[in-house]
Amino acid sequence: MINNTIKIQLPDGSTHQKPRGTTSLDIAGDISSGLARNVLAAKVNGSVMDAVVPLESDSELKLLTWDDPEGRDAFWHSSAHLMAEAIENLYPGVKFGIGPSIDQGFYYDIDPGDYEITQDALPAIEKKIKELAKEKQTFKRTAISKKEALDHYTAKGDEYKVELIQELEDGHISFYQTGEFVDLCRGPHIPHTGFIKAIKLLSIAGAFWRGDESRKQLTRIYGISFPKKKLLEEHLQMLEEARKRDHRKIGRELEIFAFSHKVGAGLPLWLPKGAELRERLENFLNKLQKEAGYQKVITPHIGNVNLYKTSGHYQKYGQDSFRPIETPHEGEAFMLKPMNCPHHCELYNTRSFSFRDLPVRYAEFGTVYRYEQSGELHGLTRVRGFTQDDAHIFCTPDQLKREFKGVIDIILKIFKALDLKDYEVQVSLRDPGDSEKYIGSRENWEKAERAILEIVEERDMKTRVEYGEAAFYGPKLDFMVKDALGREWQLGTVQVDYNLPIRFQLEYTGSDNQKHRPVMIHRAPFGSMERFVAVLLEHTAGKFPLWLTPEQVAILPISEKYHTYAENILSLLHNSHIRGQVDQRAEKIGRKIRDTELKKTPYMLIVGEKEEQNNQVSVRKQGEGDLGTMDPERFIQLIKTITKEELNV
RNA sequence: GCCGAUGUAGCUCAGUUGGCCAGAGCAGCUGAUUUGUAAUCAGCCGGUCGGCGGUUCGAAUCCGUCCAUCGGCUCCA
Numbered sequence: 001m002i003n004n005t006i007k008i009q010l011p012d013g014s015t016h017q018k019p020r021g022t023t024s025l026d027i028a029g030d031i032s033s034g035l036a037r038n039v040l041a042a043k044v045n046g047s048v049m050d051a052v053v054p055l056e057s058d059s060e061l062k063l064l065t066w067d068d069p070e071g072r073d074a075f076w077h078s079s080a081h082l083m084a085e086a087i088e089n090l091y092p093g094v095k096f097g098i099g100p101s102i103d104q105g106f107y108y109d110i111d112p113g114d115y116e117i118t119q120d121a122l123p124a125i126e127k128k129i130k131e132l133a134k135e136k137q138t139f140k141r142t143a144i145s146k147k148e149a150l151d152h153y154t155a156k157g158d159e160y161k162v163e164l165i166q167e168l169e170d171g172h173i174s175f176y177q178t179g180e181f182v183d184l185c186r187g188p189h190i191p192h193t194g195f196i197k198a199i200k201l202l203s204i205a206g207a208f209w210r211g212d213e214s215r216k217q218l219t220r221i222y223g224i225s226f227p228k229k230k231l232l233e234e235h236l237q238m239l240e241e242a243r244k245r246d247h248r249k250i251g252r253e254l255e256i257f258a259f260s261h262k263v264g265a266g267l268p269l270w271l272p273k274g275a276e277l278r279e280r281l282e283n284f285l286n287k288l289q290k291e292a293g294y295q296k297v298i299t300p301h302i303g304n305v306n307l308y309k310t311s312g313h314y315q316k317y318g319q320d321s322f323r324p325i326e327t328p329h330e331g332e333a334f335m336l337k338p339m340n341c342p343h344h345c346e347l348y349n350t351r352s353f354s355f356r357d358l359p360v361r362y363a364e365f366g367t368v369y370r371y372e373q374s375g376e377l378h379g380l381t382r383v384r385g386f387t388q389d390d391a392h393i394f395c396t397p398d399q400l401k402r403e404f405k406g407v408i409d410i411i412l413k414i415f416k417a418l419d420l421k422d423y424e425v426q427v428s429l430r431d432p433g434d435s436e437k438y439i440g441s442r443e444n445w446e447k448a449e450r451a452i453l454e455i456v457e458e459r460d461m462k463t464r465v466e467y468g469e470a471a472f473y474g475p476k477l478d479f480m481v482k483d484a485l486g487r488e489w490q491l492g493t494v495q496v497d498y499n500l501p502i503r504f505q506l507e508y509t510g511s512d513n514q515k516h517r518p519v520m521i522h523r524a525p526f527g528s529m530e531r532f533v534a535v536l537l538e539h540t541a542g543k544f545p546l547w548l549t550p551e552q553v554a555i556l557p558i559s560e561k562y563h564t565y566a567e568n569i570l571s572l573l574h575n576s577h578i579r580g581q582v583d584q585r586a587e588k589i590g591r592k593i594r595d596t597e598l599k600k601t602p603y604m605l606i607v608g609e610k611e612e613q614n615n616q617v618s619v620r621k622q623g624e625g626d627l628g629t630m631d632p633e634r635f636i637q638l639i640k641t642i643t644k645e646e647l648n649v
Numbered sequence: 650g651c652c653g654a655u656g657u658a659g660c661u662c663a664g665u666u667g668g669c670c671a672g673a674g675c676a677g678c679u680g681a682u683u684u685g686u687a688a689u690c691a692g693c694c695g696g697u698c699g700g701c702g703g704u705u706c707g708a709a710u711c712c713g714u715c716c717a718u719c720g721g722c723u724c725c726a
Contacts (some may be wrong), residue, residue: 204653253659373725586683608684
């Protein structure tokens with residue numbers, strides 16, 4: 001007897017007996033019609049598929065909605081198809097590259113052929129998409145053989161899809177059709193286009209086919225869509241807010257840094273407030289490093305080209321660097337240093353070391369210069385001249401783990417002092433399939449990789465392990481942080497290096513009285529001071545921690561009569577190393593408060609007749625309001641306590 | 650570097666199809682006001698309209714080119 005019922009188990013543990021061939025959507029409908037309206041896709045026995053696929057055997061089912069990342073993926077991917085359909089409608093004969101969902105929305109790459117699709121076309125495309133969405137077109141899936149697929153697109157003259165299909169395995173190829181539009185696609189898709197209630201095409205940009213600079217540049221249109229109009233409004237609102245946190249805007253407003261095209265693109269100018277802020281960051285790190293046994297060194301901004309030939313950087317990056325400068329008579333060539341490690345290796349080579357001397361830790365705030373392509377420059381996050389909080393640790397292979405851990409702990413202390421919680425650690429290891437390309441012994445690599453993995457485990461850090469991302473000379477660990485618009489940046493980095501010790505012939509004498517190679521660790525907790533400050537500006541929206549902020553206290557006299565008293569208070573603050581100023585303008589107190597609030601100065605001391613008589617100050621906290629009056633001494637204690645807590649890491 | 654867009658005062662922006670000496674708010678300066686928890690009032694200063702070249706009787710406006718910026722792509726020792 002054929003059993004025509006199947007058992008479906010839902011995540012809540014409940015099981016349902018259903019006829020064979022029931023779809024996920026049917027099951028959703030049985031639970032509630034509301035759920036049926038919200039089901040975007042289904043996860044059946046762990047794999048995500050269309051909600052309209054009939055279930056043929058006992059299954060574990062998870063219904064995916066907007067609340068599930070996979071649900072949103074299907075939604076956005078379907079939106080990309082819909083956009084392509086609209087574009088094909090408006091521009092018959094265009095060819096399509098790939099059109100995936102991304103973190104926030106989707107894009108599609110288009111070869112417009114003879115058409116010219118620019119920003120101005122977006123509203124019309126958007127309008128067309130909305131029309132098509134209302135038709136509630138279904139996404140019709142057809143499994144197709146590789147040959148059929150190739151024939152289809154060859155006939156169409158679509159070289160992009162042909163190239164994609166050629167890389168696919170026969171038997172795993174499918175087409176999806178919405179309306180007249182057929183697209184090569186693995187799926188899954190949402191039940192029908194009517195789910196897409198709100199869509200916005202955000203930007204248009206060139207994008208090289210398959211990310212390859214040497215190949216054709218396609219037109220990429222980015223968009224985002226939602227199942228509810230309100231969600232789109234909220235998203236656009238969020239983007240607006242993010243723009244307000246842009247470090248380029250806040251950095252100018254708070255007078256942290258500036259650029260001048262007369263100085264040069266990508267060459268940041270640190271204004272006095274920015275320079276002082278940076279100095280505080282550097283001092284903080286200096287202190288941590290001193291405690292951790294680092295020694296400070298200083299090396300010049302240029303180095304002989306031969307130094308970089310020794311390190312290997314010249315061969316690899318020389319053509320893409322600032323041209324070397326030459327001495328007038330001898331014609332000796334020097335490079336602006338793109339990194340500090342070769343200099344530090346030469347420092348190491350100035351004497352001999354025994355195993356008892358290791359580890360040696362050389363630290364320097366080293367300013368380096370790298371030629372970045374003009375289109376890539378971006379505020380303080382991507383510049384051509386920047387300062388690394390660089391250090392190189394020379395140690396024995398056995399010391400590696402301990403040293404690595406020491407570095408991680410410094411970085412964690414810094415992140416804590418700056419209240420940076422939203423970061424992810426990326427561990428880059430060897431590609432297991434290609435052990436040939438790596439320098440250094442297998443044994444050492446294994447030791448290093450194991451050490452790194454153990455450390456992130458011990459410290460319980462949110463980690464993403466990337467195999468094959470390690471450099472040829474060693475594994476590494478990067479701290480990744482997102483900016484206001486969700487773009488990811490690398491801040492702190494720790495990198496093991498088996499290569500430079502060989503190239504620079506670094507040695508130490510072991511207990512066996514033999515010469516050995518030390519291992520090198522490159523590390524920079526901030527990464528670059530420029531980028532770090534940029535990310536910090538966006539994370540705090542300019543409201544820096546009290547210990548770091550340029551002006552901690554603004555003293556606001558009610559009128560000119562209290563200027564002397566205000567100045568006396570300021571002296572008290574200065575005696576306690578608290579940074580502040582008196583606002584001596586002939587403005588009303590409301591105006592002074594407003595301006596100070598906008599400058600994000602954390603504390604305001606309002607002083608007038610009452611305060612002077614009672615020898616007190618009236619304290620107001622930025623963003624919060626009046627805290628009442630207190631003795632100046634008590635206020636000073638308050639500031640000291642807070643900064644001490646912030647820095648007691 | 651590539652695709653697209655943008656560039657008017659320190660900042661944010663107006664300047665209709667080319668047409669008298671280019672406008673506003675904020676900031677700045679000067680003066681008045683001496684103020685109690687998010688903008689006091691008045692006057693003034695400030696611009697080679699990103700640079701250079703061209704078209705035109707006439708260019709912020711049209712064309713070319715270079716520079717810079719923005720959104721992406723590519724790259725990132």
